[in-house]
Amino acid sequence: MSQYDTGKSIAMPGHRARKRFGQNFLQDDNIIRRIVAAIAPKQGEHIVEIGPGQGAITTPLLASGARLDAIELDRDLAAWLQSRFADVDTFTLHQCDVLKFDLASLTTEPRSLSIVGNLPYNISTPCIFHLLKYQSLIHEMTFMLQLEVVQRLAAQVGDDNYGRLGIMAQYYCQVDHLFDVPPGAFHPQPKVTSAIVRLTPHRTQKLVATDTTLLQDVVRTAFSQRRKTLRNCLKPLIADIHPDDLPVDLSLRPENLSLEDYVNLSNTLSAARQEK
Numbered sequence: 325m326s327q328y329d330t331g332k333s334i335a336m337p338g339h340r341a342r343k344r345f346g347q348n349f350l351q352d353d354n355i356i357r358r359i360v361a362a363i364a365p366k367q368g369e370h371i372v373e374i375g376p377g378q379g380a381i382t383t384p385l386l387a388s389g390a391r392l393d394a395i396e397l398d399r400d401l402a403a404w405l406q407s408r409f410a411d412v413d414t415f416t417l418h419q420c421d422v423l424k425f426d427l428a429s430l431t432t433e434p435r436s437l438s439i440v441g442n443l444p445y446n447i448s449t450p451c452i453f454h455l456l457k458y459q460s461l462i463h464e465m466t467f468m469l470q471l472e473v474v475q476r477l478a479a480q481v482g483d484d485n486y487g488r489l490g491i492m493a494q495y496y497c498q499v500d501h502l503f504d505v506p507p508g509a510f511h512p513q514p515k516v517t518s519a520i521v522r523l524t525p526h527r528t529q530k531l532v533a534t535d536t537t538l539l540q541d542v543v544r545t546a547f548s549q550r551r552k553t554l555r556n557c558l559k560p561l562i563a564d565i566h567p568d569d570l571p572v573d574l575s576l577r578p579e580n581l582s583l584e585d586y587v588n589l590s591n592t593l594s595a596a597r598q599e600k
């Protein structure tokens with residue numbers, strides 16, 4: 325028997341998957357085992373699961389002896405999960421929207437949370453940006469996402485999928501694309517391939533932006549018009565600065581700058597604002 329035996333999968337009787345909540349439930353025990361092995365839950369560890377659904381990974385995670393806070397928006401599933409795990413005292417359910425959930429209400433201990441989830445695809449990008457606000461509390465995040473989103477998270481300068489999501493995720497975290505998951509692993513089946521990604525917040529920040537809000541503004545503004553030159557798309561942010569004082573070539577496009585270039589540019593703009 326595997327270390328991460330899933331036990332018997334139990335589905336909520338009569339539940340029909342709700343498209344508006346991005347419900348595609350895992351039903352392949354091998355894939356569930358691989359995901360749980362990637363998470364490698366430990367006794368006493370503090371896990372937060374986003375969208376437990378019908379508990380496909382919740383059950384083996386709890387079996388490890390980890391403490392688990394689950395965040396589920398669907399009221400019917402939340403009520404069912406509550407009764408299913410009623411006698412598990414390491415299980416706490418929060419029936420709410422993860423995008424409004426304050427992770428800091430769970431702990432003040434740095435790097436103590438392991439966040440996991442087969443994320444609802446319709447909110448995966450805002451969900452990652454929301455969680456990055458709490459990166460100092462997070463030890464690691466392991467997610468199932470659309471393959472295309474995982475490729476964007478891991479993209480390097482020069483890749484087709486390179487943009488805001490990858491730059492900001494890589495500013496805060498090491499990104500590892502672990503493995504792909506075919507549509508047949510779910511019910512109902514999604515139209516696209518999924519993938520498992522691990523985001524590990526940097527223990528020591530290699531690149532330091534003096535103002536992370538400004539870094540986000542610079543990256544967002546640049547990629548809002550990714551086909552234009554930096555001179556054009558960054559106009560609102562660089563109007564008061566002589567081009568020779570900027571650390572980047574303004575004739576380039578947003579996709580040509582590395583994360584380090586964006587941090588340098590943001591720090592130069594931040595210093596110029598301080599001098600005013």
Ligand code: SAM
Binds near residue numbers: 377378
């Ligand atoms: N973890 C389960 C599995 O793997 O079978 C379900 C995954 S399903 C793709 C996504 C889950 O997230 C659903 O249970 C859905 O109800 C829940 N969900 C959708 N939007 C949510 C939100 N904003 N906050 C919390 N949970 C949400």
